[in-house]
Amino acid sequence: MADAKGVLVFGEVADGTVAAATQELLGVGCRLASALGEPLSVALLGPGLTAAAKEAIAFGADKVYVVDDPLLQAYQPDPYVAAMEKVCAQASPRILLLSQNDVGRDLAPRLAFRLGTGLSTDCIDLCIDESSKLLLETRPVYGGNALAQFVCEGCSPQIATARAKAFEALARDDSRQGEVISIAAGLDASVVRAATVQKVKEETEGVRLEDAVVVVSGGRGMGGAENFQMLEALAKLFGGAVGATRAACDSGWVPATIQIGLTGKIVSPTVYFAVALSGASQHMAGCSGAKNIIAINKDPEANIFRAAHYGVVGDYKQVLPALVEKCKELLAG
Amino acid sequence: MNMIVCAKQVPDPEAPPATFKIDTAANKVIPPQGVAPVISPFDEQAVEAALRIKDAQGGKVSVITMGKNLLPDVVKKPLSMGADELYLLEDDAFENGDSYSNAYVLSLAAKKIGDYDVIFCGRQAADWDAGQVGMGLAEMLGIPCVTVARKVEAADGKLRVERVVSDGYEVVEVRTPAVITVSNELGEPRYATLKGIMAAGRKKPTVWNAGDLGADPAKSGGAGRKSKLMKLFIPVREGTCLIVEGESAAEAALNLALKLRADKVI
Numbered sequence: 269m270a271d272a273k274g275v276l277v278f279g280e281v282a283d284g285t286v287a288a289a290t291q292e293l294l295g296v297g298c299r300l301a302s303a304l305g306e307p308l309s310v311a312l313l314g315p316g317l318t319a320a321a322k323e324a325i326a327f328g329a330d331k332v333y334v335v336d337d338p339l340l341q342a343y344q345p346d347p348y349v350a351a352m353e354k355v356c357a358q359a360s361p362r363i364l365l366l367s368q369n370d371v372g373r374d375l376a377p378r379l380a381f382r383l384g385t386g387l388s389t390d391c392i393d394l395c396i397d398e399s400s401k402l403l404l405e406t407r408p409v410y411g412g413n414a415l416a417q418f419v420c421e422g423c424s425p426q427i428a429t430a431r432a433k434a435f436e437a438l439a440r441d442d443s444r445q446g447e448v449i450s451i452a453a454g455l456d457a458s459v460v461r462a463a464t465v466q467k468v469k470e471e472t473e474g475v476r477l478e479d480a481v482v483v484v485s486g487g488r489g490m491g492g493a494e495n496f497q498m499l500e501a502l503a504k505l506f507g508g509a510v511g512a513t514r515a516a517c518d519s520g521w522v523p524a525t526i527q528i529g530l531t532g533k534i535v536s537p538t539v540y541f542a543v544a545l546s547g548a549s550q551h552m553a554g555c556s557g558a559k560n561i562i563a564i565n566k567d568p569e570a571n572i573f574r575a576a577h578y579g580v581v582g583d584y585k586q587v588l589p590a591l592v593e594k595c596k597e598l599l600a601g
Numbered sequence: 602m603n604m605i606v607c608a609k610q611v612p613d614p615e616a617p618p619a620t621f622k623i624d625t626a627a628n629k630v631i632p633p634q635g636v637a638p639v640i641s642p643f644d645e646q647a648v649e650a651a652l653r654i655k656d657a658q659g660g661k662v663s664v665i666t667m668g669k670n671l672l673p674d675v676v677k678k679p680l681s682m683g684a685d686e687l688y689l690l691e692d693d694a695f696e697n698g699d700s701y702s703n704a705y706v707l708s709l710a711a712k713k714i715g716d717y718d719v720i721f722c723g724r725q726a727a728d729w730d731a732g733q734v735g736m737g738l739a740e741m742l743g744i745p746c747v748t749v750a751r752k753v754e755a756a757d758g759k760l761r762v763e764r765v766v767s768d769g770y771e772v773v774e775v776r777t778p779a780v781i782t783v784s785n786e787l788g789e790p791r792y793a794t795l796k797g798i799m800a801a802g803r804k805k806p807t808v809w810n811a812g813d814l815g816a817d818p819a820k821s822g823g824a825g826r827k828s829k830l831m832k833l834f835i836p837v838r839e840g841t842c843l844i845v846e847g848e849s850a851a852e853a854a855l856n857l858a859l860k861l862r863a864d865k866v867i
Contacts, residue, residue, distance in 0.1 A: 346745065370766045374748050377700070377733035381740035386701060386827030389731050404831070409729050410630060411614050413621040416729075417832040461745035462775040470769035482867075506867070514785060524751075524786045525768065530730065531784065533767060539866055549618055560866045562857070563842070571618055576842045578866075580857050586850035587857075594858035595867060 272424040274306040276361035277329070278352065280371060281312060281320045289367035291327050291437035293430055296394055297365055298328040298438055300403065303396040306362065307331060311355045313340040313348060318448075325446035328438045332446060333359060337453035339460070343371045346460050349378045351453045356383060356425060358451055363403050364425040365394075372429045380427050386420035387427040392434040403428065411530060412549030412556075432478070432534040433557050470525050475509050477526060482508030483537045485528055485555070486516055487545025489565065489584070493521040498588045499543060505595050511535065513551045529554035544584045547572025564588070602660030602755055604651040605711055605720045606684065607734070608644040610668050610675050613637065614727040621835070628833040630728070640678050643723025647783040648679040649790035650753050651721050658755065661685045663717075665710050667695055667703065680801035681793035687806040688714065694811040695822045700729075702825030704737030709814040711742060718777040719760065724749050724784045735782035745779045751786035 275297045280287040286294075294310065301308040309331035310324045321332040333355050339347040352375070356364065364379075366372035368390045380387035388405035392415075395404050402419045403426045409416045420426040477483065484503040486496055499510045511528040512521070528535055529551040536557030543564045545551060552575055555561070563576035564584050573579050580587050613636050620633035632638070640648075651662045664679040667690035680687055688710060695706050711720060720739075725732035739746030751770060752763040755777075762773045765786050793801070811821060818824060845860055847853030861867045 373732060374736075377731075377736040378740060378746070380733070380827075381701070381704070381737040384827075386699070387731075387733060388828060389733065405828075407730075409833070410612075410621065411727060411730065413618055413835065414623060414630070415832075415834055415836050416830060418828045419831055420828050423827055462747050462773050462779070464771050464773050466772035467766075468769045468771070518785055518789070524765065531724070539861075548615075550614070560861075562861070562866075568844075573842045573844070574838055578857065578861065579842045579844045580850070580853045581844060581846075582850035582853055587854040590851035590854035591858055594855045598858060598862050598867070 272360050272362040274359070274361050275301040275304070275308050275363045275365065276356070276359050276425065277308070277310040278364065278366040278372065278375070279310040279312045279324055280367065281314065281317060284319060286320055286323045286327055288437070289369055289432055290324070292433070292435045293365050293367060294324065294328040295437040296430060296435035300363060300394060300396055304362065304401060309333060309359055309361070311335065311352065311359070313351050315341060321448045325444050326440045326442045328444070330446050332448045333451050334448060335451045335453045337455050339455045339457065340453065342464070344460060344464055345374055345378055345462060347453070347455050348375055349382055350455055350459050352379050353382055354453060355451055361425045364427045366427070366429045368429040368431050376427060376429045383425070385423035385425060385427060386418075387429070388418045389429045390431050391428045392431050394428055394430065394435070402426065408553055412553040433536045470523060472523060472526060475507060477509045477511055477528070477533050477535055480509035480535065481537050482506035482539045482541075483511050483528070483535050483555070483558070484508060484541040484543065485511035485513065485545060486543045487513040487551070488515040488519070489544030490516060490521065495585075496522055498584070501592050502541060502588060502595070505592065505599060506539070508537070513545045513548070542572050542576065543588070545572060546570050547575055602654055602658060602719065603717045604654065604660055604662045605714060605717045606644070606647050606651050606662060606664045606679065607707055607720065607722045607738070608648060608664050608666050608676070608679055609641045609726045609728075610638050610666060610671055611641045611726055611728040613639045614642065623833055623835055625834060628830055630833070638672060638675050640675060641723050641726045641728070643725060643727070643783060643785065645678070645790040646785060646787045647721035647723050648682055648684060650750065650781065650783045650787055651719070652683045652791065654753065654755050655683065663688065663714055665690065665707060667706060669696055676806070677801045677804070678793060680804055681797040682791055683797060687804065689806045689808045690814070691808055692810040694816065694818050697823035697826075698821065699826040699828045700731045700733035700737055701827040702821055704734045704741055705820050705825055706814065706816055707734065707738050708741040709816055710809060711738070713809070713814060719755070720778070720780045722780065722782045724782045735780050739780035742780070745775050746782070747773045747775050747779065748782045749784045750781050751784055753781055
């Protein structure tokens with residue numbers, strides 16, 4: 269595709285509105301498109317997306333490709349890859365961006381291989397190289413111990429997935445104008461080789477981890493399921509949520525849905541209490557965007573103290589009750 | 602059931618972060634001194650997923666490992682857990698590949714083994730964390746793929762897979778042959794038994810090079826990359842942690858609360 273042009277974002281819609289992750293993609297996509305002097309477009313897949321298309325324009329898109337097909341009602345890999353292949357053939361983008369989430373993580377590699385091009389997953393920085401005009405894709409590797417920068421030369425589109433909360437959305441501007449283009453998917457049900465037959469929600473009650481302003485996380489050092497109640501008590505004071513490291517989830521102390529880290533959830537709260545966790549790079553990948561990290565750990569050499577802003581060296585079983593009491597008093601006063 | 606598992610040898614991801622070093626001139630990770638490499642943890646879970654099916658209904662588990670400087674004690678671990686065959690893909694032409702060229706070479710090995718019902722891979726490898734090879738392999742073989750599995754059952758030429766999503770899980774049905782990528786939610790991989798270790802020690806892996814696989818040198822290893830590594834570096838972390846102290850842990854906690862309030866953090 270020698271005439272490849274512009275930036276295309278794979279857009280997701282949640283509850284009828286453009287998903288927060290997609291707003292972030294449009295934000296970075298807009299920056300990349302202006303650096304190239306080329307347009308920004310977004311692909312929206314599924315039925316009933318007229319309102320979302322308008323909203324995507326308000327968040328920065330110049331063009332919206334809408335693919336309406338009953339097979340695209342909910343994400344399934346086979347029809348989505350087929351539909352995106354069509355959109356890419358028509359839009360011929362230079363760059364394609366997806367989110368590193370349930371859908372993007374599953375869709376982007378399939379699409380990259382189908383189109384015979386390169387992909388960098390989980391990028392935390394994306395920019396255009398001034399001389400080559402290629403996309404510079406920076407992503408954590410080795411469990412977050414290192415960063416690597418990649419370029420994809422001689423193939424198009426250059427594909428990247430973006431880590432949640434690594435990029436800023438533009439302010440919504442409803443006066444922005446854009447064009448909406450319909451693409452027929454022409455999908456046949458036989459395209460579906462792997463069919464989703466059931467979806468089961470396991471999310472814990474209360475505030476969503478990703479939205480919580482205060483997150484209290486526990487690690488291997490918590491020592492057991494019952495001790496997480498102490499974290500609940502602290503989180504509750506601030507209307508926050510409880511998270512955990514992979515080690516704590518794998519031990520069966522807490523459900524896997526509250527895992528924070530490279531393969532779990534990405535959070536960026538104002539306050540992140542890291543309790544009895546060592547601060548392995550894989551975990552920090554999920555919380556390094558927190559504004560204030562407060563570490564409580566009895567090992568003064570723990571890696572978490574290298575990442576934290578405030579720390580107490582001590583046994584959490586003694587620290588937490590006093591901390592909860594004092595915070596309660598301060599919040600009441 | 603004929604099953605293939607792709608298992609990669611990687612530097613131990615549990616090694617202390619301080620032992621992690623990079624040769625910035627060569628853009629390469631320097632293997633840490635005194636820390637043995639391991640099978641990538643998600644790949645070990647992929648071996649476990651295959652063995653559970655073998656336990657339930659019988660079958661054969663063949664493991665493919667591609668790499669250089671492979672250590673017998675490391676790459677034979679799947680055999681000692683209960684896998685039946687081990688294929689090592691060793692050739693300078695396979696070196697420095699990316700997801701694309703690695704999936705290409707693995708797809709040739711899978712075709713050469715042939716007659717497979719399922720190929721298991723880890724959801725991502727602990728070195729480059731890309732999470733692409735399983736899906737790429739499926740694309741190259743023209744078969745379906747289900748990712749991030751926590752449970753896999755086989756019946757009537759179909760696989761029933763529970764896959765992890767952020768708010769729970771999905772049940773997916775897929776016909777065989779298929780590629781399944783496995784996540785840690787599957788549960789702990791089994792330990793090798795003494796009997797397994799003895800048997801693995803006696804077993805001779807099959808070694809294949811580029812010629813054996815008929816691999817196109819232009820599509821393999823570094824030459825077949827779609828994505829070029831420009832820079833590899835350790836991010837700078839500022840060490841500005843304020844350690845709040847006290848006569849006792851409880852007093853330190855109290856001082857922490859006061860400090861956080863004074864700094865308007867809470």
